[in-house]
Amino acid sequence: MLKNHQCLIPQLLVxxxxxESAPKENPAREIPIRDALREAMSEEMRLDPNVFLVxxxxxxxxxxxxxxxxMLEEFGAERVIDAPIAEAGFAGIGxxxxxxxxxxxxxxxxxxxxxxxxxxxxxxxxxxxxxxxxQFSMPIVFRGAGGAAYQxxxxxxxxxxxxxxxxxxxxxxxxxxxxxxxxxxxxxxRNDNPVCFFESELTYSLKGYVPEEEYLVPxxxxxxxxxxxxxxLITWSKNLFLTLEVAEALAAEGVSxxxxxxxxxxxxxxxxxLGSVAKTxxxxxxxxxxxxxxxxxxxxHLISTEVFDELDAPVGLVSSLExxxxxxxxxxxxxxxxxxxxxxxxxxxxxxWR
Amino acid sequence: MDQELITDxxxxxxxxxxxxxxxxxxxxxxxxxxxLHLYIGQEAVAVGALSVLEDRDCVxxxxxxxxxxxxxxxxxxxxxxxxxxxxxxxAKGRGGSMHFYDAKRxxxxxxxxxxxxxxxxxxxxxxxxxKNTDGVTICFLGDGAVNIGGFHxxxxxxxxxxxxxxxxxxxxxxxxxxxxxxxxxTEDLSIRALAYPMARDIxxxxxxxxxxxxxxxxxxxxxxxxxxxxxxxxxxxxxxxSMADPAKYRTKDDxxxxxxxxxxxxxxxxLESLGLKEMTLHIEQEIEAEIQDAVKFAEESxxxxxxxxxxxxxx
Numbered sequence: 102m103l104k105n106h107q108c109l110i111p112q113l114l115v116x117x118x119x120x121e122s123a124p125k126e127n128p129a130r131e132i133p134i135r136d137a138l139r140e141a142m143s144e145e146m147r148l149d150p151n152v153f154l155v156x157x158x159x160x161x162x163x164x165x166x167x168x169x170x171x172m173l174e175e176f177g178a179e180r181v182i183d184a185p186i187a188e189a190g191f192a193g194i195g196x197x198x199x200x201x202x203x204x205x206x207x208x209x210x211x212x213x214x215x216x217x218x219x220x221x222x223x224x225x226x227x228x229x230x231x232x233x234x235x236q237f238s239m240p241i242v243f244r245g246a247g248g249a250a251y252q253x254x255x256x257x258x259x260x261x262x263x264x265x266x267x268x269x270x271x272x273x274x275x276x277x278x279x280x281x282x283x284x285x286x287x288x289x290x291r292n293d294n295p296v297c298f299f300e301s302e303l304t305y306s307l308k309g310y311v312p313e314e315e316y317l318v319p320x321x322x323x324x325x326x327x328x329x330x331x332x333x334l335i336t337w338s339k340n341l342f343l344t345l346e347v348a349e350a351l352a353a354e355g356v357s358x359x360x361x362x363x364x365x366x367x368x369x370x371x372x373x374x375l376g377s378v379a380k381t382x383x384x385x386x387x388x389x390x391x392x393x394x395x396x397x398x399x400x401x402h403l404i405s406t407e408v409f410d411e412l413d414a415p416v417g418l419v420s421s422l423e424x425x426x427x428x429x430x431x432x433x434x435x436x437x438x439x440x441x442x443x444x445x446x447x448x449x450x451x452x453x454w455r
Numbered sequence: 456m457d458q459e460l461i462t463d464x465x466x467x468x469x470x471x472x473x474x475x476x477x478x479x480x481x482x483x484x485x486x487x488x489x490x491l492h493l494y495i496g497q498e499a500v501a502v503g504a505l506s507v508l509e510d511r512d513c514v515x516x517x518x519x520x521x522x523x524x525x526x527x528x529x530x531x532x533x534x535x536x537x538x539x540x541x542x543x544x545x546a547k548g549r550g551g552s553m554h555f556y557d558a559k560r561x562x563x564x565x566x567x568x569x570x571x572x573x574x575x576x577x578x579x580x581x582x583x584x585x586k587n588t589d590g591v592t593i594c595f596l597g598d599g600a601v602n603i604g605g606f607h608x609x610x611x612x613x614x615x616x617x618x619x620x621x622x623x624x625x626x627x628x629x630x631x632x633x634x635x636x637x638x639x640x641t642e643d644l645s646i647r648a649l650a651y652p653m654a655r656d657i658x659x660x661x662x663x664x665x666x667x668x669x670x671x672x673x674x675x676x677x678x679x680x681x682x683x684x685x686x687x688x689x690x691x692x693x694x695x696x697s698m699a700d701p702a703k704y705r706t707k708d709d710x711x712x713x714x715x716x717x718x719x720x721x722x723x724x725x726l727e728s729l730g731l732k733e734m735t736l737h738i739e740q741e742i743e744a745e746i747q748d749a750v751k752f753a754e755e756s757x758x759x760x761x762x763x764x765x766x767x768x769x770x
Contacts, residue, residue, distance in 0.1 A: 153585070179585070185615065190574050190608025197515075197578020200563060203585060220571045220605070233556035233564065234547035235767045269768050293770035 130313060135305040137279040138168045138244075141286035142206060144315065146176055149204060152290055155182040155191050156208030156245075165210045166246065166305045192218035192243065196226045196295075199241040204290060209245030212261045212299065226295035227270030238293040244286070247275070248338060248389050249426060249437055250302035258426035258433075260389040262338065263396030265297045266366040272320060273366040275299040277341035279309035281364055284318025292320060301339040321365045323373035329359035332383040332451055335374060335400060337363045340438065344387050347443040356451060366396055374400065375408050383450050385417035387443055392420040417450040419443050458729065464506060464663055465722040466738050468498040471522045472719055473746045474531055478521070478538055478552075481750070482698050487538045491552050494522030496693035499718035500625050501526040503666030504593055504688075507674055511588055513561045515576040516595035518553035520565030523595055527562045529555065531749040541756035548759045549767060561590075570600040573609035573622065577683075580613065580620035584681055591619040591677040593670070599630030601644050610685065614651035619677035621670065624687045625660065631696040632704045648685035660690030661718045 132140075146152045153176075158165045160173040160183040173181045184191040188209065195205035209215045215222065222243060229237050249258035266273040272294050276285045282300070289296040326341060327348050336344040341362050348358040361377045363369060378384045384404050388397040401416040419438045426436060475493045482491045494501070501522040505514060508527075516523045524534055529545060537544030538552055546556050553567040563579060566572040576594030583590040600606050601624060613620050624644050628635045635642065648655035654676060658669040666688055673684035691713035695702035726735045 182616075185611070187608040187612060189605050190577070190612045193571070193574020193605060193609065194578035194581050194612060197563075197575035197580075198582040198585070199578075200575070201513075201579055201582030201586070203582050217604075220568050221574060224568050225566065225571060225575060229564070230770070231767045232546060232550045232554040233558065233767075234549045236546070236556050236558035237563075238770050272769075 130311060131308045132279060132311050133306050133308050134279045134282050134300070135164075135166055135168045135170075137283035137311050138286055138300065139170060139172065140311070141283045141290070142169065143172060143175065145287055145290040146172075146180060151202060152204045152206065153180040153182065154206045154208060155184050155195060157184055157186055157210050159183060159208050164208070166302065168208075168305065188214050188218035189221060192221040193225070195241050195243075196221050196229070196239070199226070199239050199295070200229065200237045202240075204240045206242045206244060206290060209243060211257060211302070212245050212247040212297075213257050213259050215243065215245065215261065222265070222271070222295070222297070223268050227268045230294075231270060239295045240293045242286070242289045242296045242298055244289075244298035245300060246302045247299040248301055249433070252428055252430055252433055253302075253426070254428045255425035260421070262297070262299045262366055263388075263390045266396055270295065271367060272296040273299070274320060274364065275338040275366060276318075276364050277304070277337070277339055277362060279307065279311050281318055281324070281362075283311055284316055285320065285364065288317045288320050296320075299338055304339050304342075318364070321368040321370055323361055323363045323365070323370035325359060325373070325377065326362045327358065327360040329357040329381065331357045331381055332385060332447060333359045333361055333374075333377040333381045334385050334387060334447070335361045335363065335377075336387040337366065338389070340387050340389055343438060343440060343443065346440055347387070347447065350440065350444055351447060356447075358447070371403065371407070375404065378404050379408050379411045382411055382413040384412070385419065385443070385447050385450050387419045387438055389421055389437060391423050392418065393423065395420060414450050417446045419446050458731070461722060461726060461729075462731070462734060462738065464502055465719070465726060465735065466742065467502045467506075467526055468663070468719045468722065469738060469742045470531065470745065471498045471501065471525050473742050474525060474534065474749070475521060477746050477750055478535070479694070479698065481538065486754070487552065488540065489551055489553075490518070491538070491698045492519040492696065493692070493694045493698070494519055496713065496717075497625055497627060497660065497690045498522060499663040500623065500660045500666055500688045500690050501595070503663040504623055504670040507667055507671045508593065509590075511561070511590040512674075513563050513576075513579040513583070513590060513592040514595075515563045515572050515579060515592065516565055517569065517572055517597060517600065518565060518567045519597065520553065520555045524555040524557060524562055524565070527557065528560050529557045529562060531745060532752040535749040535753035536756045539753045539756070540758065541753055542759045543752070543756040570596065570603035570605040572596065573600070573606045574612070576622070577609045577613045577618050577620050580618040580677070580683075581616065583619055584617075589678055591621065591674055593621045593623060595623050595625060597630070598624060598626040598628065598635055598644060599638065600624075601647060602638060607647075610648065610651050610653065610683070613683040614653045617681045618683055619681050620683045621673040621677055622683070622685045623670070624685070626687050626689050627692045629692075629696070629705065632700065632702075634704070643687070645685055645687040654682065654684045655686070656684065657687045657689070660688030661713065661716050661721070663718050663722065
């Protein structure tokens with residue numbers, strides 16, 4: 102996994118310059134995702150005194166993944182708050198503070214640890230607005246790393262973005278590139294709804310073009326990261342990089358693949374997904390979740406019902422195997438979607454039903 | 456003692472009692488759905504505690520929330536309409552019995568998952584301190600909530616971050632149907648405050664003046680020193696956990712002992728001894744009219760339009 106991503110970086114940058122959201126001009130400023138996230142948080146905290154950051158290690162330690170480097174010095178301990186290991190406690194404090202009009206950024210070191218705070222996220226943050234018939238809004242961001250990284254074992258490798266996307270009331274964002282990370286985190290902080298914002302341990306060091314001037318990336322808007330005509334490859338989060346690699350390999354076989362980075366799981370940019378499939382007539386979804394009850398299964402249902410007449414083949418879907426993540430490298434690499442597995446499935450979608 | 460205060464406390468407790476009795480009646484008539492947890496017997500805790508708050512202060516509670524809503528000044532009409540699932544309810548029929556809200560009065564809800572309100576209440580207090588409002592927050596919970604993680608994490612962080620919050624445990628001796636002896640190794644629930652540490656108090660929840668005094672001290676500590684307090688108010692619910700519960704797990708003697716000391720009866724007797732029997736009768740009539748008006752208002756109010764079922768999910 103890690104090796105693949107490292108190989109991908111130069112090619113990724115090229116792809117990013119080609120995408121509509123990252124303009125080609127002035128590509129000089131390349132920064133890693135951890136800095137893009139820090140810039141997003143710091144800029145919003147300078148603009149709005151109601152924004153604060155709370156989480157484990159966010160202050161003196163600069164963040165477990167160094168996403169808040171220097172923020173304690175700039176904003177002080179009242180706004181960059183080191184919390185004890187008590188996710189239910191500090192997530193809940195964030196929820197209460199948001200009901201009072203503050204705009205908390207709650208950092209989970211990883212979303213694996215969000216499970217002990219899940220009552221606060223699913224039952225409280227997501228439902229306060231409905232239960233009060235709009236008397237309260239919930240301007241809170243829960244952010245942190247999600248998904249597998251490098252042999253983290255079964256309990257630290259969960260892909261929970263689809264799990265959170267299940268709940269109406271939450272917004273779920275899972276960007277991939279530095280440009281999208283920064284622009285979407287700023288939009289998330291400004292949003293009056295609770296947002297679960299997924300990052301990845303594997304890509305905090307990944308560099309990409311981020312403009313000096315301020316910009317936002319809208320929530321609920323997908324991005325075509327590579328245009329193509331023969332098949333739509335639909336994905337999100339760090340699997341974008343795997344997907345771009347798959348598209349490159351397909352190009353070598355003479356297949357023009359379009360890569361749709363949905364970026365936001367809830368609300369989904371249905372028009373972008375369905376529009377792409379209506380153009381290419383074939384769809385392959387690439388996700389890190391297990392298949393059963395997954396977000397990919399929802400996407401597949403959506404495509405199969407909304408643009409059924411446009412489809413030349415059943416929707417393909419690559420997921421993780423149905424097993425908790427084993428530790429050993431040889432096992433982890435087969436559990437996760439691989440380039441080979443994606444190519445195999447893509448060929449099936451392209452050829453199997455011709 | 457201030458006569459006006461006593462009559463006001465009496466009026467408020469009677470309002471809750473009669474509201475709940477009417478709710479029980481409407482439930483048996485199947486006009487109220489879901490779960491209905493009544494506050495009957497515990498009125499002195501909510502009324503006593505909230506009588507010392509200011510407008511800028513916040514209140515949060517669990518699912519047994521009608522009493523706190525009314526004691527905070529919530530409108531009985533809107534409360535009753537909420538129980539009947541009407542558009543005119545305090546949550547426009549979206550919340551129900553366990554989820555009353557009144558943002559205008561900083562009544563921050565009724566929350567249904569035991570103990571889940573405690574960290575949020577600490578968050579309200581966090582915001583009060585962050586914004587320098589000098590406001591404080593009172594968080595109500597039951598004895599059933601003192602063993603769950605959210606309660607302990609809330610206490611721990613409130614002490615660590617010096618938050619102006621008062622946790623009031625309404626110890627009615629039963630976590631649903633399980634007696635305290637089976638859920639807690641100590642009879643004293645306030646003892647849990649020692650570990651964090653924070654100030655604590657134990658108070659007779661049937662003595663409304665004792666509740667007021669205890670909460671008053673805690674509120675001052677919160678407002679002036681930005682420090683939390685844990686108060687255990689020993690009280691009793693006369694009915695079952697919910698309407699589905701006949702409460703066969705407790706003795707008649709216990710119930711009789713608590714109802715003999717009923718806080719509403721006690722205050723009525725006090726008013727009478729002050730030569731104000733007329734006044735109590737007048738208040739009874741006034742509350743009766745108010746509750747009947749609330750029921751009528753609720754019954755005559757429209758249901759939410761089905762076409763609005765997906766509203767209030769996102770801003």
